Amino acid sequence: MADGLSYKARRRLSLVILLLGLPTYIIAAVVVVGLFDRPPLLLELAIYVGLGVLWAFPFKFVFKGIGKADPDEDTPE
Incomplete structure (x- = not known):
């Protein structure tokens, strides 16, 4: 994997980001x-959408x- 993080590590990190970050x-x-x-309502909405x-x-x-399914997991055929 090019980014150096395994699938399981990325899943855990994404969960932390979504729950805490x-x-x-x-x-x-x-x-x-x-x-x-x-600000005016439409500008405030645009700010929140942008953020x-x-x-x-x-x-x-x-x-x-x-x-997607774990690409590192061995699947029985």
Whole structure:
């Protein structure tokens, strides 16, 4: 594997990211946006949508192929 992480390690890491990292990111985004005067509704929606997409880019390699069967597992034929 090119990235050096096994399938099982990527599954565990993706679970940690989704259970701990994503809620933390959401709370941080809401707090940071709350520090400013409230923008118009459509601009605020655009900010949250942009931040919602932006969080996933650094973790793209972790989530890639997680929904598929384990490629390292021996399957009986």
